[in-house]
Amino acid sequence: MVEKNWSRQLPLHLMVMPALLLVLVFSYGPIAGLVIAFQKYSIVKGIFGSEWIGFDNFRYVFSLPGTLDVIGNTVLIAFMKIVAGLIAPIATALLLNEIRIESIKRGVQTLIYLPHFLSWIILGSILIDILSPSSGIVNQMLGLIGIKPIFFLGDNQWFPYLLVLSDVWKEFGFSTIVYLAALTSINPTLYEAAVVDGAGRWKQTLHVTLPGMLPIIILMSTLSLGNVLNAGFDQVFNLYSPQVYESGDIIDTFVYRLGLVDAQYAVATAMGMFKSAVSVLFVSVSYYLAYRLANYRIF
């Protein structure tokens, strides 16, 4: 029986093999490559020929004048995105739930899901056009009510908030899906009972709808904890410029410039590794909390 079982399960091992090899090379390879953070790495000498220098790269990167500001920017932008990215879709789902005309509901959903599927190249290009201080339509409209043109993408006062706002704009619609799914699973008899007890629409929302959504709200909040250092490379990279490094430069863009523009591979890797280490910590905590609070498992 054991023998037969082996030949029977052989195809399963074969099915896993190609993916296993690819992941070994392209996911675990880079993880092993993190050792260059502890080397005076040079492309010519390679990993095996480069000199080991302990934590010097970490010391160096944290001695750079801008590093702490970059970490501060990252945490601030990411935190605002997490909070806004939770509140906006929950509110939208609750409001959509109040709409009785099915065609309008579906129409609104179609429109608000769309930006999620466009890349930050497309959306970045659109934002650059409409926010332009000289010809952008946003500043034209502000001009109508007497406001002087604002260079949203070049002004440190505005830039981080613009990042948060445009990120919410891209994602809030798509994020409503999980909450709307949760709403459909609320037992209708609860509403009937609430009506019998004299509850109006507001009371029903407060005492039936929100409690019904609570598990998924808790789940999404805990899972989003893992993003404390993810301020959004794709977005920032396509919207920022040296004028707004002060308020908008984040760890990922900083690592990119250290690595690819200045060719300081080892220093950039050290900074990246710092981010990964902190992120792994937060992600682990978030999944543990999601498991404990919402009984969430990945598989």
Add this chain to the structure above:
Amino acid sequence: MVYTSFGGKLFTVANYILLIALGLLCILPLIHVGAVSFSSSTAAGAGNVNLWPVDFTWKSYQFVLQKKEFLRSMEVSLQRVLLGTAVNMSLTVMLGYALSKESRSFFGRTWYAWFFVLTIFINGGFIPWYLVIKEAGLLNSLGALVLPGAVPVFNVVLLLNFFRTLPKELEESAFVDGAGHWTILWKIFIPLSLPALATIGLFTIVGHWNAWFDGLILMNSPDKYPLQSYLQTVVINRDLSLVNSTDISMLAEVSDRTLKAAQTLLGALPILLVYPFLQKYFVKGMVMGSVKE
């Protein structure tokens, strides 16, 4: 539920207005840029264009579509989408099928599963990723855009959770009839999961079409860039070295702004075309992965 009180009616009206406004807010910027792309350079320059083209013209599109660089990058993108989706989907189906089995009928299943899932949590970061692909000799080839992301672990998890919802009896009776795993996967599991596979397939297509960073970094010359990477250099970064001398003569009739608008719209067009199909599936797909025993 219908409101009878005055406050209730007021809320209903305000709610409709607010949500319709939110919906419009998501599409109007795109429509505005579309209107600019079909307007003359003078109208666009004077800021006369709102949501409808002024002095309607195809000139910007004619200009963009005769540019060799643009067409070549479109070709790279198409190759990438076709090859990348084929590779991603085959690996996802095989891996999802194998990992959906119980540990007792698939020895080592738990180890395999953790091997893949761990990569969701830890990664080597950007520089080691680049160095590995460079060492593998993939720079400047289509392989660099397809192989490093060939195993979309998140989709595998979605699919394996879906496979687990299929009745076990189907598989058991097929076994009794002498079918092996390949036959069961091909003849039973795949036909039963077409909606799930369509969802994942559409997401994969969108992902490959939208990817821009890998092309920018891993291709040494702009003629190997996929469309989104090309757009990154010309629309976002304004790399004017990519404008050649025959272009200059046409630049009188179009402007930097209308050209960018046209390229942006062309870059979004495939997504807008598959969007109706996407929408049909993704709501189901999002919920699909969360169904567990």
